Amino acid sequence: MKFTQMSRRVLVMAASGVTATVVLTACGGVKTTSSGGEGAYPTGNIEMSVGASPGGSTDLITRAIAQGLSKELGVSVPVVNKPGANGALNAKELQSAKADGYKIAVQNASLFTITPLAVSANEAVKLDDFDLIGGISQDDYVLIAPVASGYKTIADLKKTGKNIKYGTTGVGTGAQLASALTFKQAGIESTDVPFDGGAPALTALLGSQVDVATIQVGDSIEQIKARKVVPLAVFSADRIKFLPDVPTAKEQGYDVVVSQYRFLTAPKGTPDDVKTKIGDAAKKTFATDTYKKFNDAHCLTPIEVTPDEVKKILDEYATKYKAQLDQYGISLAAKK
Known part of the structure; x- marks a missing residue:
């Protein structure tokens, strides 16, 4: 049977079943401890959360990266879907998580550059409340x-x-x-x-x-x-x-x-050596033929840049988008 890309996305969603958590099966020495313990990072599972439902671009990117991180770091990397409010619900949960490297997430630029233009200041999520690990790709x-x-x-x-x-x-x-x-x-x-x-x-x-x-x-x-x-x-x-x-x-x-740009984040205050380990593992994942084919299959343009470059990109987006909305008198707020 020939599966189209849409079919593959549906299969991902179906595979999630009642629970939205997908855990990479332990094999070849992969550790599956539920949380970090004593020893050099990582000593247990690294949870990657997604602020969207299974089958979408952010979900598929997260799963592809999770597989690579599991292989490179030698631990299981479960993916947990926490959809809602264009990723804001997941972001706020990550924001309050322990800053130890055991909870990380792929996040969307729109949440920080466009959503604040459509919601109240209290509802907006701020980029400065997270540590950036590195850029991923553009959709x-x-x-x-x-x-x-x-x-x-x-x-x-x-x-x-x-x-x-x-x-x-x-x-x-x-x-x-x-x-x-x-x-x-x-x-x-x-x-x-x-x-x-x-x-x-x-x-x-x-x-x-x-x-x-x-x-x-x-x-x-x-x-x-x-x-x-x-x-x-x-x-x-x-x-x-x-x-x-x-x-x-x-x-x-x-x-x-x-465009939609995605990048890897961790809770504010995550140790530098931990972020470096995650970032290096991600870079090795991006360099594989498997991941490059994944990008092409899902029409993604890699922009795998440093945290400083990610911040520069997002700052430029935010400034430009606000100026254009002001220029044309457009409101993105939900109609009541």
């Missing part, structure tokens, strides 16, 4: 429509003269920001319909509940290849190798460059 967004719609470009949407209902991956996400900026700049009357992730947004699009949707390329590539949906624009700075024939929003005259 690009694409605006898609059903093939039957006849739409091929952003200009085609404008020509309809109607209110365009657009699906996104949620409030305070890059998908929402990219869509809102595009429709505002294009002068297209539109209505935001947020979903909890790319999969439900894609399902809504295929079910004609929305006219178009902005989701991550990895979540839509199989439907694009199957010619069930058509890509109208990508929101990267340049065309991407996974969809080389699809023009960017900038090429179509709109100053919209938005």
